[in-house]
């Protein structure tokens with residue numbers, strides 16, 4: 001691998017200054033044999049802003065995440081990247097642009113340490129041909145620097161991730177996305193399996209990512225968490241987009257009302 005692939009995001013380095021979103025969904029819809037999973041979904045993600053994605057079970061959140069991450073393609077509307085329409089054919093293409101997803105399962109290699117996990121399939125090596133060797137020292141150094149930059153409290157080397165806490169594992173999975181140069185991070189219920197203290201650590205990390213200019217789409221069922229972390233909230237209900245709201249305009253009971261469909265007033 002080359003040094004150029006070792007990019008971590010930096011504040012507002014990309015679009016956003018001119019008001020163009022990094023990523024936009026325009027009237028996106030997806031149907032399965034007569035079932036509307038989602039329709040009329042429009043939202044924009046900007047560097048250094050957190051968009052919450054909220055809705056009851058079956059509201060269409062996962063479908064929307066799968067569209068943004070390139071797993072599924074919309075059959076209505078379109079996706080735009082830095083103002084240009086784009087067709088995200090698969091997750092690899094999305095990652096190539098800088099869109100990465102951290103799913104609840106995390107998909108870590110349990111028997112490897114944090115450094116090996118974040119460099120998995122993109123190991124740094126030196127030399128050439130039969131003399132090519134992986135540069136463990138340099139990977140450990142770069143992993144440690146990345147953990148320090150985002151204050152991710154994990155042992156960089158020597159501890160298998162299976163021995164780590166849920167919050168630490170979440171940190172490793174997020175670091176892996178950052179190492180690939182993610183500008184847009186989709187976080188799928190990152191604290192669903194965590195206790196109060198560990199959830200707090202992950203929430204702090206989300207805010208640090210935001211402060212470093214990452215655009216975040218956060219799926220969460222916790223209204224408190226959404227109000228704490230998000231700048232904007234996109235509310236879905238039964239496959240339809242209810243709207244995108246500024247967090248400043250919402251109380252917790254407004255959010256609940258929007259989710260279940262009662263009059264928010």
Ligand SMILES: Nc1ncnc2c1ncn2[C@@H]1O[C@H](COP(=O)(O)OP(=O)(O)OP(=O)(O)O)[C@@H](O)[C@H]1O
Nearest residue numbers: 032035036037055056057058059060061062063064
């Ligand atoms: N591949 C599929 N085939 C058929 N129906 C699907 C498919 N994927 C999603 N759906 C349907 O689309 C609707 C939205 O599903 P989706 O998983 O996006 O909701 P969700 O908000 O993520 O729900 P949850 O919080 O339970 O994960 C549901 O009615 C679901 O059954």
